[in-house]
Amino acid sequence: MHTRPHILVVDDEPQITRVLRTSLNAQGYEIRVANDGETALEIVKDFAPDLVITDLAMPNMNGIELCRRLRKMSQVPILVLSVRGEERSKIEALDSGADDYVTKPFSTGELLARIRAALRRSPPSNSAVQSKIDLGDFHIDLDAHSIAVAAREVRLTPKEFDVLVYMAQHPRKVLTHRAILNAVWGSDSVEQNEYLRVFVGQLRKKLEPDASSPKYILTEPWVGYRFEPGD
Numbered sequence: 323m324h325t326r327p328h329i330l331v332v333d334d335e336p337q338i339t340r341v342l343r344t345s346l347n348a349q350g351y352e353i354r355v356a357n358d359g360e361t362a363l364e365i366v367k368d369f370a371p372d373l374v375i376t377d378l379a380m381p382n383m384n385g386i387e388l389c390r391r392l393r394k395m396s397q398v399p400i401l402v403l404s405v406r407g408e409e410r411s412k413i414e415a416l417d418s419g420a421d422d423y424v425t426k427p428f429s430t431g432e433l434l435a436r437i438r439a440a441l442r443r444s445p446p447s448n449s450a451v452q453s454k455i456d457l458g459d460f461h462i463d464l465d466a467h468s469i470a471v472a473a474r475e476v477r478l479t480p481k482e483f484d485v486l487v488y489m490a491q492h493p494r495k496v497l498t499h500r501a502i503l504n505a506v507w508g509s510d511s512v513e514q515n516e517y518l519r520v521f522v523g524q525l526r527k528k529l530e531p532d533a534s535s536p537k538y539i540l541t542e543p544w545v546g547y548r549f550e551p552g553d
Contacts, residue, residue, distance in 0.1 A: 330371035375437075422439070
């Protein structure tokens with residue numbers, strides 16, 4: 323990450339970009355603005371953002387397609403900022419590679435908290451001295467943000483990685499939805515169970531030999547999930 327974290331704001335509403343530029347500059351962030359997805363992709367090449375904040379409804383290339391395109395070229399955290407508050411839109415955005423979702427109108431305090439969480443890449447305090455997790459079929463390097471499952475390298479988005487690390491730090495224990503959401507997204511997101519459904523589904527596709535019959539991430543009905551690392 324840069325000395326001053328770089329944030330790319332992608333939105334075609336001038337009043338939104340103006341407010342975000344002013345608020346985030348005041349917090350010490352370096353800001354660049356794009357009015358559509360195509361321009362954003364060009365800026366990413368030179369600006370190398372530490373975080374992308376994007377709207378969904380934009381001309382030329384919408385936010386969903388931007389998330390997909392970004393995920394093909396980068397693991398940069400993506401925060402969606404959209405007036406669409408229905409669960410379907412949130413799931414589509416998260417499924418396309420976004421790490422978090424904030425609905426307009428938003429409070430500056432909440433947005434800044436979500437930004438700090440997205441930029442924070444240190445493991446939880448109970449693993450401060452732990453840099454690697456070797457457990458069953460899993461080898462996780464926290465410093466390199468890399469993972470291998472049964473000697474097979476797997477590419478995860480930042481939030482997928484965070485979810486897996488939290489589970490791997492509590493193997494074979496039942497983890498409630500609320501506990502995982504609080505650990506990975508913060509206390510403001512403890513009721514957002516759709517976040518977990520999307521990310522667990524993506525993790526299963528990438529980690530499991532058969533996602534329809536998972537052996538690593540098991541569902542505890544109505545409660546949460548349990549991580550079984552294998553023998």
